[in-house]
Amino acid sequence: xxxxxxxxxxxxxxxxxxxxxxxxxxxxxxxxxxxxxxxxxxxxxxxxxxxxxxxxxxxxxxxxxxxxxxxxxxxxxxxxxxxxxxxxxxxxxxxxxxxxxxxxxxxxxxxxxxxxxxxxxxxxxxxxxxxxxxxxxxxxxxxxxxxxxxxxxxxxxxxxxxxxxxxxxxxxxxxxxxxxxxxxxxxxxxxxxxxxxxxxxxxxxxxxxxxxxxxxxxxxxxxxxxxxxxxxxxxxxxxxxxxxxxxxxxxxxxxxxxxxxxxxxxxxxxxxxxxxxxxxxxxxxxxxxxxxxxxxxxxxxxxxxxxxxxxxxxxxxxxxx
Amino acid sequence: xxxxxxxxxxxxxxxxxxxxxxxxxxxxxxxxxxxxxxxxxxxxxxxxxxxxxxxxxxxxxxxxxxxxxxxxxxxxxxxxxxxxxxxxxxxxxxxxxxxxxxxxxxxxxxxxxxxxxxxxxxxxxxxxxxxxxxxxxxxxxxxxxxxxxxxxxxxxxxxxxxxxxxxxxxxxxxxxxxxxxxxxxxxxxxxxxxxxxxxxxxxxxxxxxxxxxxxxxxxxxxxxxxxxxxxxxxxxxxxxxxxxxxxxxxxxxxxxxxxxxxxxxxxxxxxxxxxxxxxxxxxxxxxxxxxxxxxxxxxxxxxxxxxxxxxxxxxxxxxxxxxxxxxxx
Numbered sequence: 001x002x003x004x005x006x007x008x009x010x011x012x013x014x015x016x017x018x019x020x021x022x023x024x025x026x027x028x029x030x031x032x033x034x035x036x037x038x039x040x041x042x043x044x045x046x047x048x049x050x051x052x053x054x055x056x057x058x059x060x061x062x063x064x065x066x067x068x069x070x071x072x073x074x075x076x077x078x079x080x081x082x083x084x085x086x087x088x089x090x091x092x093x094x095x096x097x098x099x100x101x102x103x104x105x106x107x108x109x110x111x112x113x114x115x116x117x118x119x120x121x122x123x124x125x126x127x128x129x130x131x132x133x134x135x136x137x138x139x140x141x142x143x144x145x146x147x148x149x150x151x152x153x154x155x156x157x158x159x160x161x162x163x164x165x166x167x168x169x170x171x172x173x174x175x176x177x178x179x180x181x182x183x184x185x186x187x188x189x190x191x192x193x194x195x196x197x198x199x200x201x202x203x204x205x206x207x208x209x210x211x212x213x214x215x216x217x218x219x220x221x222x223x224x225x226x227x228x229x230x231x232x233x234x235x236x237x238x239x240x241x242x243x244x245x246x247x248x249x250x251x252x253x254x255x256x257x258x259x260x261x262x263x264x265x266x267x268x269x270x271x272x273x274x275x276x277x278x279x280x281x282x283x284x285x286x287x288x289x290x291x292x293x294x295x296x297x298x299x300x301x302x303x304x305x306x307x308x309x310x311x312x313x314x315x316x317x318x319x320x321x
Numbered sequence: 322x323x324x325x326x327x328x329x330x331x332x333x334x335x336x337x338x339x340x341x342x343x344x345x346x347x348x349x350x351x352x353x354x355x356x357x358x359x360x361x362x363x364x365x366x367x368x369x370x371x372x373x374x375x376x377x378x379x380x381x382x383x384x385x386x387x388x389x390x391x392x393x394x395x396x397x398x399x400x401x402x403x404x405x406x407x408x409x410x411x412x413x414x415x416x417x418x419x420x421x422x423x424x425x426x427x428x429x430x431x432x433x434x435x436x437x438x439x440x441x442x443x444x445x446x447x448x449x450x451x452x453x454x455x456x457x458x459x460x461x462x463x464x465x466x467x468x469x470x471x472x473x474x475x476x477x478x479x480x481x482x483x484x485x486x487x488x489x490x491x492x493x494x495x496x497x498x499x500x501x502x503x504x505x506x507x508x509x510x511x512x513x514x515x516x517x518x519x520x521x522x523x524x525x526x527x528x529x530x531x532x533x534x535x536x537x538x539x540x541x542x543x544x545x546x547x548x549x550x551x552x553x554x555x556x557x558x559x560x561x562x563x564x565x566x567x568x569x570x571x572x573x574x575x576x577x578x579x580x581x582x583x584x585x586x587x588x589x590x591x592x593x594x595x596x597x598x599x600x601x602x603x604x605x606x607x608x609x610x611x612x613x614x615x616x617x618x619x620x621x622x623x624x625x626x627x628x629x630x631x632x633x634x635x636x637x638x639x640x641x642x643x644x645x646x647x648x649x650x
Contacts, residue, residue: 050509050510050511051480051509157598158365159598187364187365187536187599188364188536188538188577188580188581189364189576189577189580189594189595189599190364190598191580192580192582192592192593192594192595193594195582195592196591196592196594214509214510216510216584217539217581217582217583217584218582220582220583220584221582221583221592244584244585254511255510255511256584257514258510258511258513258514259510259539259584260510260513260514260517260537260539260540260542260543261539261542261543261583261584261585262538262539262541262542262566262578262581262583263542263566264542264543264562264563264566265563266542270514270518272511272514272515272518273511276479277479
């Protein structure tokens with residue numbers, strides 16, 4: 001398995017400073033607070049969690065769009081944790097990102113051809129003609145037509161824009177793509193087209209996806225392994241089938257029970273949580289979930305549980321799994 | 322036959338645009354009874370929101386829009402009412418909850434003020450009584466410490482709490498009909514579950530009719546009794562929830578249902594794809610509107626516009642081949 005390892009993150013902390021009077025840092029938003037994970041070639045790692053749990057921040061930290069305060073990120077054994085932008089540039093080729101909102105992530109004043117060739121110019125690839133050939137090849141791979149290079153983003157539909165976003169990521173022939181909610185803004189019929197495209201591209205190119213989403217059904221369909229985040233922590237990680245069939249962490253169980261099922265008459269037991277998400281400015285001591293956990297004990301309130309393996313590949317951070 | 326709470330007869334809504342009239346909703350008919358939740362389902366641009374806003378007559382009839390057909394609310398045609406009477410109905414007897422609670426609530430007034438406003442306008446109550454009612458409303462929608470939340474501003478609340486305030490606003494004048502336009506789309510699953518549960522509970526307790534507008538077929542399955550599926554401004558299929566999910570008749574409904582991934586499923590089955598994209602309103606295809614994307618299309622489909630026909634099974638379907646397709650599962 002180890003030769004398939006692309007990226008390894010150890011104990012990542014990404015904190016954002018909160019500034020008070022005179023720009024002094026008075027506190028930190030602990031967006032990611034000690035997460036370790038490994039990504040392997042050819043797999044899809046689904047990262048789920050609710051708004052504000054730090055899943056996007058983690059994704060951005062892993063490909064060094066953000067610099068972590070603590071921890072280590074290894075790309076194929078190379079430590080990229082504190083590399084400068086210049087040092088990172090050649091490595092960026094290998095890790096790319098697809099964003100949720102393709103409209104705001106494409107420059108509205110450039111046409112599609114320019115948006116795509118810009119990527120190659122930054123990477124200082126080939127001459128103009130070679131670059132254009134490659135752009136045309138990628139466009140057809142993602143199901144767009146050559147004539148689309150003269151269009152502007154606003155002339156395309158949501159699905160087509162997401163295809164452009166994907167084409168831009170694929171241009172540098174990356175090994176790892178961070179997909180941050182790539183299908184959340186799309187309609188049902190368009191969503192299934194993009195999901196199929198993502199899976200086909202993965203098969204052809206042995207890509208690794210970090211698939212960030214709040215939609216459990218889509219993650220179930222896409223992912224090989226799934227990690228669940230809560231308040232900056234990874235609380236459970238397991239192969240997809242294992243996680244969806246035998247969730248161990250109480251938070252995972254709550255999340256799964258809330259997912260609506262498109263079959264009338266199947267009313268499942270829904271676990272309703274009390275209270276609201278604690279603020280990441282002052283996370284609770286002990287287990288981050290203990291304030292809302294139905295199984296919390298005195299131990300949970302004081303000691304943070306370790307993230308440990310209970311069965312083959314199934315990790316959970318809970319005192320009473 | 323008993324009178325329905327709300328009945329739409331051939332509602333058509335068009336907009337004047339620079340390139341001529343665009344007809345966003347064409348010939349939509351359905352009805353809602355008291356105590357029932359019916360869903361309007363469809364993708365972006367299918368006309369589900371326009372339908373709901375036409376019921377409330379929210380478009381500027383002098384300049385931008387025109388309506389045809391009938392919207393009968395307790396037997397009165399809303400489209401023929403003078404504006405003054407319409408104002409009594411809006412927010413009074415028919416209320417609406419919108420998707421984006423942050424932009425629908427006024428940021429410079431407290432939540433309590435906004436609930437009180439509609440109570441005072443519609444029920445002409447003095448301030449202290451209106452306040453009492455508003456706090457009661459906040460309690461009804463499950464907001465903890467309603468007294469305290471009353472004087473908070475919308476930005477101080479979480480998304481789920483704001484959506485509850487919106488519902489409290491809508492319910493404050495005891496409407497007979499609630500229109501919920503994508504009430505949970507911007508919310509997380511756990512919060513979505515809470516809000517849907519609240520809407521179902523209030524629907525039973527207050528015996529209101531509810532029109533739930535959504536693109537999420539899973540939410541519909543768990544809450545509604547009847548569903549109307551819309552495509553490009555027309556209702557293409559209407560049926561009871563159970564019948565629609567077990568025997569979808571229209572090819573579009575079939576496709577939609579097959580293209581949702583399921584939590585219980587895994588990835589063994591290929592996800593179905595509806596080919597192509599929704600055409601623009603200015604390029605509506607001839608004949609059946611779904612014909613260019615339909616896997617079951619026959620030559621007649623591009624010639625003849627099908628009507629919404631009632632089937633023996635209780636479905637209403639707009640498809641030439643509905644009878645044959647029903648056999649197929």
